Amino acid sequence: MKVQIYEIRSKEDAINVIESGADHIGVPYAKNPQYPGHLTCEEAKKVFEIVPSDVLKIGLTISEDVDEIIENLSIVKPDVLHLSGDIEAIAPEQIKTIKRHCNDLKIMQAIPVYSGIPLENQKALNYAKEYxxxxxYFLIDTKSMSEEVIGATGKVHDWNIDKAIIESTNVPCIIAGGLSSENVAEAIRISNPYGVDSFTSTNYDSPKDEKRIKDPSKVKAFVRAAQNA
Known part of the structure; x- marks a missing residue:
């Protein structure tokens, strides 16, 4: 079971998360960051430079500008580009363009799932087929009705929807959305994913430094719960 931890904002948090046993570390970045927690491209590059080769470097962007995405990738150099903006803003053909410009780059496409809405009234399965x-990789995450971006809600959704998506595709799926050390084993039991992702539940309740937000005890508990599920 692969374990992915977001949002890494500093070298210190990266080291903490790696030492806690995470397989993937996620860093959100932008040319001109507009969201709290998103790093500049140069800051993200410095974090990734200390990550060992056996840990996957996931770079998250919400940009919808393909040229800007390619330019930023040349600076940040992640192993995997996580597309987490409006899924309909970047078509599959545009993703092919990104991959042609960036040798060996892998793509993690976020698949949005809404809480409290049945599968038949969502586009998640259609998106999985299209992309x-x-x-x-797919990152199946909870989406807020009020935001264009996917994820970072801290809210769970129906894990049976994750199961349906996972069973419909051969793309490795990582599930996210309000997962914690208390509920991740049940989410894994229901959906049988390739991996699990945590952001909000592994943060300090009240971080003293907004660049160092990951609580080592919570990260270790999440990793342990996922690996023992």
Whole structure:
């Protein structure tokens, strides 16, 4: 079971998360960051430079500008580009363009799932089918109705929807959305994913430094719970 931890904002948090046993570390970045916690491209690059080769470097962007995405990738150099903006803003053909410009880059496409809405009234399965030919991973995450971006809500959704998506595709799926050390084993039991992701539940309740937000005890508990599920 792969364990992915977001949002890494500093070298210190990266070291903490790696030492806690995470397989993937996620860093959100932008040319001109507009969201709290998103780093500049140069800051993200410095974090990734200390990550060992056996830990996957996931770079998250919400940009919808393909040229800007390619330019930023040349600076940050993640192993995997996590597309987490409006899914309909970047078509599969545009993702092919990104991959052509960036040798060996893998794509993690976020698949949005809404809480409290049945599968038949969501587009998640359609998105998975549409994007599977250009995706190396799917990140199935809760989406807020009020935001264009996918994820960072801290809210769970129906894990049976995750199960349906996972069973519909050969793309490795990582599940996210309000997962914690208390509920991750049940989410894994229901959906049988490739991996699990945590952001909000592994943060300090009241971080003293907004660049160092990951609580080592919570990260270790999450990793342990996922690996023992």
């Amino acid at each position: 599977e030919s250009v995706s190396d």
